[in-house]
Amino acid sequence: MASQQITWDLSELFLGVTDPKINQAITQAAACADMFEEKYRGKMAGLSAGGLLECLREVETFDAKISDVSLFSSLAFAADMTQINTQAFNDRISKFEAKLTKQLTFYSLELSGLIKSNPQLIDAPVLANYRHMLQRVLRRVEHQLSEVEEQLIIEKDQFGVNAWEELQSKWLNTRLFEVTVLCEKKTLSYGEANGLLSHPDRVTRESANRAIYGLLGRDGEIFASALRSICNDWVTVTKRRKYASFMEASLINNDIQQSIIDGLLGTIAEGAVGYRRYLKMKAKLMDVPVLSNYDITAPLPSMPEQKFSFSQAQTIITEAYNNFGSQYAEAVREMFQKRHIDASPRFGKRNGAFCATHYNGKSGYILQSFNGTLSDVFTLAHELGHATHDWYMSRNQTRLNIDVPSIVAETASIFGELLLTDLMLRSAKTTAEQRALLCLVLDEAGMTAFQVTARVWFEQALYESIVKEEFLDYPTICQHWTRARNRIFDDAVEWLPEMEAEWTMKPHYYMANYRFYNYPYVYAQMFVYALYERYMEEGAGFVPKLIGLLSAGSSKSPEELGEIVGLDLTKPDFWRNSLKMFERFVVDLEKIM
16 A cells, blocks of 8 residues: 555535634524524424424524534544544534534424324325434334433433543554564554454464453453443433333334344344354365464465555446446545545544545545555445445435434445455456455455344343343453354354453444444345345346435335335345345355365
């Protein structure tokens, strides 16, 4: 990879944290909130369909005013958490958003009351654009509290669970790790050390794992305190909001039914034997009796190390998307042209990868630590899928219809990975390259569908412990982690003792009021497998169907989105059929071994 820093251009938002336009936007947003409060507080119960339409449009106008400031703050902070001015700016905007949220808490409460008393409004022709959004409001009604209680929750989260989330993120991105890389000791940032977890040299991979998780484990009780507090907080919130289970809030947020998720997780549990079959095949390919944990996603030793420049990644990914449809690749081309991608690893940069929606700009922003590996190319293809989803829905939906649940949000991203897979398999010059690609695809799918399911079981176990009045200290949490992990891997993998601390670095567990973050990824992986099967059957005729699905944003339920492409999620065998694509990849690998 070239040494040139690949950073994003945020000037479409603001020129910097001292840009005077930021204060102007904040002033306008505050004034807009005051006017909205004066106009609607205590008066929404009497709104007609036409009056509600006007109210919803004003909400969208307000969101547009504040969203760019909020987005700029989060992006600037994610790019470099070490800068004092960026930290202070992020803190300022966080407090401002909390203030506005408290001020406008009445809106969601009064809207819920209006829809509960007048459910016929949902089907009013004038509100057709917001029909499904209002259906989702009705589902939340029974779990909302009084305005004062809702405000108190915002206040306690601001310096409570939110602070634990910030601590976990800062810890990872302000620590240095001692890693032996090809027999040379190096001191690396988390992003750099994490990039070595898939290094072709086995000893280097082991060293990176021991360095990262060993250091995390030494501060294990700190992370245990954080997770224990967050989980106990959620137990209290669940009781207060009268959720039937600790997962119900997540089901509501994801616009899905428990029965569909139960069927999904049950299918994955049954299919884990197929994943273990692949892992044992990979052990043979790596010439080891059994895989170690640092081999699970490692490249095959027989394959020469593939290094990609960022420019090469751009070319390959654009071609893969263009093969599906020239129009479909437009968002990808635009992301590179506008320099909306921050790809260089550096100290203080947020770990992981994400794509943030820029609705006003009909675009998005991607953050990634690109180290030039094949896996990094697939990660970039994944995030560009999110940008493609943003591109279509921001052009076809109003703001209240881009609240896409997590189970839907991963659709275009995983589809993009499969497009890249197809291109690279066709372009492979040798059987060794095909093997390496199939292993990468199976590694990624195995992580997304199988390993992530173990994380769901882990989280369920935490709440079961609390209900049983067990104390969640570091060893206890580690036991829950390894027990859930072993339900998937069984005897197919041997684990370093340091890996009991693996849960500490998963940011999803530290998010305020966002429990059960993980199963949507399992859902998306399996749903996209079904989508891709349809694409293989229908060819070019499938393209407008997928575009229609993405363009719908959150204006339709996941079940309705399935209907657009001819899929029925409620069928008992739906998930088993989706699993067949993973199994077919395993068979393809067997044929060329």
